[in-house]
Amino acid sequence: MAIKSALLVDDSKVARFALSKLLENHDMEVNMAGSAEEALDFLSSHRRPDVIFMDHLMPGMNGMEATKAIKGNPETAGIPIIMCTSRKSPSFMEEAQNFGVYNILTKPPHTEGLGQVLTQLSSDVSKGTLPEPPELLNGTPQAREDEGQVEQIARSAVKTHINNRLHELLSDLFDEQFDHLKRALDESRRKQEGMIEEKFTALEERIRESTLHLRDEVAAEVNLNLGRELTDLRQTLARSNGFTSEHMADLKDHITSVQTIDTEFWQTLQSEAIQQAHEISRQTAEDIAQRTVDLYLARQRSSTSKFYAVGLTISLSIFTVGIAWLSGLFG
Numbered sequence: 001m002a003i004k005s006a007l008l009v010d011d012s013k014v015a016r017f018a019l020s021k022l023l024e025n026h027d028m029e030v031n032m033a034g035s036a037e038e039a040l041d042f043l044s045s046h047r048r049p050d051v052i053f054m055d056h057l058m059p060g061m062n063g064m065e066a067t068k069a070i071k072g073n074p075e076t077a078g079i080p081i082i083m084c085t086s087r088k089s090p091s092f093m094e095e096a097q098n099f100g101v102y103n104i105l106t107k108p109p110h111t112e113g114l115g116q117v118l119t120q121l122s123s124d125v126s127k128g129t130l131p132e133p134p135e136l137l138n139g140t141p142q143a144r145e146d147e148g149q150v151e152q153i154a155r156s157a158v159k160t161h162i163n164n165r166l167h168e169l170l171s172d173l174f175d176e177q178f179d180h181l182k183r184a185l186d187e188s189r190r191k192q193e194g195m196i197e198e199k200f201t202a203l204e205e206r207i208r209e210s211t212l213h214l215r216d217e218v219a220a221e222v223n224l225n226l227g228r229e230l231t232d233l234r235q236t237l238a239r240s241n242g243f244t245s246e247h248m249a250d251l252k253d254h255i256t257s258v259q260t261i262d263t264e265f266w267q268t269l270q271s272e273a274i275q276q277a278h279e280i281s282r283q284t285a286e287d288i289a290q291r292t293v294d295l296y297l298a299r300q301r302s303s304t305s306k307f308y309a310v311g312l313t314i315s316l317s318i319f320t321v322g323i324a325w326l327s328g329l330f331g
Contacts, residue, residue: 005029009039010055036066056085071100077133
């Protein structure tokens with residue numbers, strides 16, 4: 001018969017997780033319980049596992065007490081139990097076997113040690129050489145445990161119940177205190193925000209009033225300084241009495257000198273313009289005369305002396321009129 005399922009009983013999540021990974025490597029179905037009481041409930045309501053790995057030291061009912069309870073129940077007495085503990089002295093192993101423990105697995109478990117334990121267990125199961133539970137020695141099942149075992153189990157159950165109830169009460173007390181503290185903190189935060197808002201409002205009002213007074217003081221100081229400067233300027237003007245006769249004489253001389261310079265400049269410009277006009281008129285007359293001569297020579301054979309005289313007269317008239325006009329314009 002192969003070992004296919006196991007129940008891990010340990011109050012440490014880390015220990016349960018580590019051992020479950022090792023067992024899964026051996027293709028085993030693993031169920032877990034966080035206490036001996038939870039393990040007993042699991043055994044009474046689920047399919048029996050092929051082996052139980054029981055932690056030695058747990059709060060409430062410890063591993064030895066849970067082993068006695070399991071071995072004391074005829075329905076679960078045949079399940080082999082492997083005790084997980086750091087103790088492995090011969091005396092402890094003998095005591096554990098008296099309680100019905102099949103073997104001991106040293107914590108923390110290792111692959112080699114776990115493999116050896118599972119190999120031995122498979123061999124004993126196949127050969128039918130598993131040790132019989134203490135209650136079933138000599139083939140006579142023990143109907144119930146003795147008074148000492150009953151009392152010890154009862155104490156463990158009461159201790160577990162008290163611990164669970166105490167845990168519930170502490171949790172309720174913690175929740176109540178947390179809610180009370182949260183309400184107190186919220187109320188304190190609201191009051192603090194209100195006080196801060198009031199202080200900011202008062203500070204803003206004080207700043208506004210101070211700024212208003214400061215603005216009035218600055219305006220008064222500026223008005224005073226302007227008044228003083230205007231008074232000084234008025235006194236200066238009163239002492240100077242405006243433009244004096246000396247100022248007027250200087251201004252007249254300046255205007256006269258500027259006018260003289262403008263007149264001389266204009267006369268020079270006018271003289272240069274007349275000279276340029278005479279030069280232009282002379283060149284124009286020469287051009288007209290030259291053109292007339294050329295025209296005469298070109299048409300000499302076909303033209304009469306009358307037309308030549310008329311052309312010459314017109315040319316001379318134009319030249320004379322041009323000279324007269326220019327003389328009148330720049331004269």
